[in-house]
Amino acid sequence: xxxxxxxxxxxxxxxxxxxxxxxxxxxxxxxxxxxxxxxxxxxxxxxxxxxxxxxxxxxxxxxxxxxxxxxxxxxxxxxxxxxxxxxxxxxxxxxxxxxxxxxxxxxxxxxxxxxxxxxxxxxxxxxxxxxxxxxxxxxxxxxxxxxxxxxxxxxxxxxxxxxxxxxxxxxxxxxxxxxxxxxxxxxxxxxxxxxxxxxxxxxxxxxxxxxxxxxxxxxxxxxxxxxxxxxxxxxxxxxxxxxxxxxxxxxxxxxxxxxxxxxxxxxxxxxxxxxxxxxxxxxxxxxxxxxxxxxxxxxxxxxxxxxxxxxxxxxxxxxxxxxxxxxxxxxxxxxxxxxxxxxxxxxxxxxxxxxxxxxxxxxxxxxxxxxxxxxxxxxxxxxxxxxxxxxxxxxx
Amino acid sequence: xxxxxxxxxxxxxxxxxxxxxxxxxxxxxxxxxxxxxxxxxxxxxxxxxxxxxxxxxxxxxxxxxxxxxxxxxxxxxxxxxxxxxxxxxxxxxxxxxxxxxxxxxxxxxxxxxxxxxxxxxxxxxxxxxxxxxxxxxxxxxx
Numbered sequence: 001x002x003x004x005x006x007x008x009x010x011x012x013x014x015x016x017x018x019x020x021x022x023x024x025x026x027x028x029x030x031x032x033x034x035x036x037x038x039x040x041x042x043x044x045x046x047x048x049x050x051x052x053x054x055x056x057x058x059x060x061x062x063x064x065x066x067x068x069x070x071x072x073x074x075x076x077x078x079x080x081x082x083x084x085x086x087x088x089x090x091x092x093x094x095x096x097x098x099x100x101x102x103x104x105x106x107x108x109x110x111x112x113x114x115x116x117x118x119x120x121x122x123x124x125x126x127x128x129x130x131x132x133x134x135x136x137x138x139x140x141x142x143x144x145x146x147x148x149x150x151x152x153x154x155x156x157x158x159x160x161x162x163x164x165x166x167x168x169x170x171x172x173x174x175x176x177x178x179x180x181x182x183x184x185x186x187x188x189x190x191x192x193x194x195x196x197x198x199x200x201x202x203x204x205x206x207x208x209x210x211x212x213x214x215x216x217x218x219x220x221x222x223x224x225x226x227x228x229x230x231x232x233x234x235x236x237x238x239x240x241x242x243x244x245x246x247x248x249x250x251x252x253x254x255x256x257x258x259x260x261x262x263x264x265x266x267x268x269x270x271x272x273x274x275x276x277x278x279x280x281x282x283x284x285x286x287x288x289x290x291x292x293x294x295x296x297x298x299x300x301x302x303x304x305x306x307x308x309x310x311x312x313x314x315x316x317x318x319x320x321x322x323x324x325x326x327x328x329x330x331x332x333x334x335x336x337x338x339x340x341x342x343x344x345x346x347x348x349x350x351x352x353x354x355x356x357x358x359x360x361x362x363x364x365x366x367x368x369x370x371x372x373x374x375x376x377x378x379x380x381x382x383x384x385x386x387x388x389x390x391x392x393x394x395x396x
Numbered sequence: 397x398x399x400x401x402x403x404x405x406x407x408x409x410x411x412x413x414x415x416x417x418x419x420x421x422x423x424x425x426x427x428x429x430x431x432x433x434x435x436x437x438x439x440x441x442x443x444x445x446x447x448x449x450x451x452x453x454x455x456x457x458x459x460x461x462x463x464x465x466x467x468x469x470x471x472x473x474x475x476x477x478x479x480x481x482x483x484x485x486x487x488x489x490x491x492x493x494x495x496x497x498x499x500x501x502x503x504x505x506x507x508x509x510x511x512x513x514x515x516x517x518x519x520x521x522x523x524x525x526x527x528x529x530x531x532x533x534x535x536x537x538x
Contacts, residue, residue, distance in 0.1 A: 121472035128474070130408050135474070136435065140407045140522070140532045141498055142471035143486050150465035151488055158463070158511045203466035203506045248442050253463070253488050253498065259434040260488070260496045261442075262462075 001100035005228050005235035006394065008037025008221035011357040014214045014344040015185040017114070022056040025217040026067050026112045033108070033219040041071055044221075045104035047078045048094035050087035050111035050349040067110055076104075085296065086243070086384030087111060088218065088352025089392060095222045096241040105227040109356075112217030113347040119144055120213065134256035141258065146210050146299065148255045150202035153301030157204065160316040162304060164204055168195040169322050170300035171209045171342060177329060178339020180369045185214050186343050209300040214345030218353030220360075236363045239283035239377065239393040244274035246387030255385060268309055271389030276310045276381055279391030283377075287311035290393075291375040292334035292362065294355040296382050297341045303327070306381070307335065334372045337362060352390060355380035363396040402529040407522045411435055412533050418457060419519045421497060421533060425453035432493035455497065457517040458538070459489040462496055464509050476523040476530075489515055489535050502536040514538045 010032025012025045034041060047068060051061025057080070058066065064078040077098075081091040088111040095107040122138045129135050137143050156162050172192055178184040190208055198207040228235055246254070247270040249263030267273040280287050287310055297303050304318040313321065313333060321327050329337040338344070338358035341351065359378045361367050380392040404414060413420050424433045426440035428447035433440075434455060440448040464487035470477035485501030487509070502520065503509055515535040522532040 119472075122474060124473075130410060130435075133435070136408060136411065137498070138471065139474045140411065141486060141500055142467065142475035142477070142484075143465075143498065144467075144471050147465050147467060147486055151463040151486070154465060155463035155511065200466075200468045202468065205465075248444075253496070258498045261431060261433070261494065262490070262496060 002102060003225040004096055004099045004238045005223050005225065006220050006238060006356065006360050007223045007228060007235050008033040008035070008039065009357040009360045010036060010219045011183055011354060012112070012217040013183045013185070014216040014347060014354070017215050022052065022112050022114050022217070023066055023070055025215070026063065026110055027070055029112070029217045029219040030067060030071060030108065030110055033221050037221040037223070039106065039221060042074060043106050044074070044076060044108045046076050046095070046098045046107040048091040048098065048107060048109045049078065049080050050091045050352070051080045051082040052111070052113045052349050053084065054116060054348070055114040056112070063112065064110065083388040084384030084386055085346070085348045085351055086382045086388035086390045087349035088354070089380065089382045089390035090243050090352070090388065092220065092352055092356060092392060093241045093243045093390065096238055099222045099224050105224045107222045108219065109222065109353065110219040111350040111353045113350045114215040115213040115347060118213070119146060133258050137256050137258050144202070145255050146202045146205055148253060149210070149299035149301060150205045151253055152305070153299060154204055156301055156305055160319060162319050164196065165192065166304065166319050166322050167204065167209050167300040168192045170303045171195045173322070173325070173327055174297065174336060174340045174342035175208070177337060177370055178343020181339045181343065184339045184343040185345050186212070205299050205301070211298050211341035212345040214347050216344065216347030216350045216354060218350050218357050220353060220356050234364055236360045237395050239285065239395045240279045240391070242275045242278035242282060242391045244271050244278065244389045246271040246389070247274070254387065268305070269383065269389070271387045272306065272381060272383050272391070273309050273389070275389040276379065276391035279379065279393050283393040283395070285377060285393060288313070289377070290379050291377050292329070292337055292372045294336055294338060294340070294358055294378065294380045296351065297336060298346065300342075303335055307333065329370050329372050337367065337370045337372050352380070352382045355382070356392065356394070359394045363394055402524065402527065404519070404529045404531050407530050407532040412519065413454070414519070419517060419533065420454040420457060421517065423453050423455050423495065424450050426450055432495040434495055434497045455495065456492045459491040459515060461509065461511055461513045461515055462488045462490050463511060464488070464501060466504055466506050485509060487515070487535055500532065500534045502534050
């Protein structure tokens with residue numbers, strides 16, 4: 001693979017924008033990324049887009065085609081990637097492969113999503129199909145997505161002695177950091193008491209410990225090292241981009257399943273563990289060396305178990321780091337210096353590019369009060385329905 | 397199973413037997429590699445398994461609670477939540493066949509639920525419809 005840089009990023013504020021079509025959000029972020037890169041639309045030689053789940057795409061997930069039809073029908077290859085909440089990062093992986101392999105020198109990666117209100121339900125009008133476990137879980141058990149995160153978190157409390165106070169402190173940190181991010185949707189600071197007094201949603205998870213859903217969009221321009229010499233910019237390099245899927249025997253109880261076949265030899269949330277380990281291996285970076293992490297905090301519990309399962313810290317160590325406020329941007333292991341999903345809300349397929357934009361701004365030293373001082377490397381991670389995992393490592 | 401005179405029908409066909417004394421979950425067993433699955437499947441998903449010979453299998457009614465949650469808000473359709481809504485427990489239960497199955501718990505107090513506790517499968521009312529009692533499987537502490 002050739003060396004590939006992210007030369008431009010664009011990100012729409014996260015929130016609810018009922019009067020703004022998704023395609024407008026997408027064209028805005030592509031424009032921002034092109035301006036950031038000092039490039040023009042006609043220089044793009046390939047497009048990778050995340051197929052949005054809830055909006056646009058002509059009902060076929062053709063987000064990339066819609067962008068090209070709106071911004072310029074230049075005849076370039078377009079790849080629309082469907083992998084649920086990992087789609088933004090998986091589209092990034094496709095763009096990285098296009099440029100890294102030499103298939104093209106400049107690729108656009110773009111993703112956007114407009115979400116329905118409230119926690120994600122079963123698709124209204126979906127067939128009563130008893131061969132579909134998603135139907136079974138909703139109809140016969142009634143378990144919503146936070147129910148899965150709650151069970152995983154309750155299990156961690158049993159295994160490591162994690163307490164409701166740890167979970168609350170994770171939420172307090174996320175909101176305190178997110179309040180400093182101008183693009184975040186939720187910019188309110190909470191105390192531990194506020195979090196513990198927020199309504200219990202799925203024991204042991206409370207409302208402020210679970211991410212909401214938002215509208216959002218992001219874009220990035222990837223460029224080969226050869227081409228980059230011709231333009232003036234401050235590149236951030238793609239140290240690695242890895243994609244994986246879940247393994248048989250994974251003990252994680254994941255959305256939307258109603259059973260598991262747990263085997264002790266298989267890693268917990270294997271799709272993510274495999275992708276992240278591969279990302280570290282390819283980048284030639286030791287997990288403990290990473291300067292900060294942007295991870296998918298659907299709930300406060302994710303922030304505790306994930307870094308441990310990737311070898312960034314030891315099993316149970318995240319609780320200690322949280323107790324000592326060491327996961328803030330100025331701590332030993334900064335986690336989600338963007339404010340994370342807790343502060344932004346989840347725009348499902350766009351989340352991978354939200355992380356890329358946040359990671360690039362940090363590595364350029366443009367993150368203002370949330371800046372991780374001297375950051376040279378970061379890990380970005382997403383997890384999508386169907387057992388889709390991604391890991392991206394950026395460096396400067 | 398609570399006594400009732402209403403005709404009982406399953407919330408979804410084919411997931412469990414309607415045996416009033418000892419209802420059982422209906423799954424699959426791969427006779428090649430020995431893996432059990434729930435619900436029934438037409439193919440073994442173990443990537444190491446070559447022959448993938450699947451047959452119907454009933455699962456044990458007793459197991460251990462791997463983890464649990466308590467559902468504090470009414471799940472959206474197609475679930476038919478009780479009105480007024482009463483929070484209920486949901487758990488994942490490790491069965492002796494090395495398959496873990498999720499289900500509603502009859503206990504909804506998180507302080508009374510313990511990871512590792514023994515639970516047993518029962519059938520219980522999900523809702524009533526057209527004069528019939530629609531039942532689903534639940535796990536109850538033993």
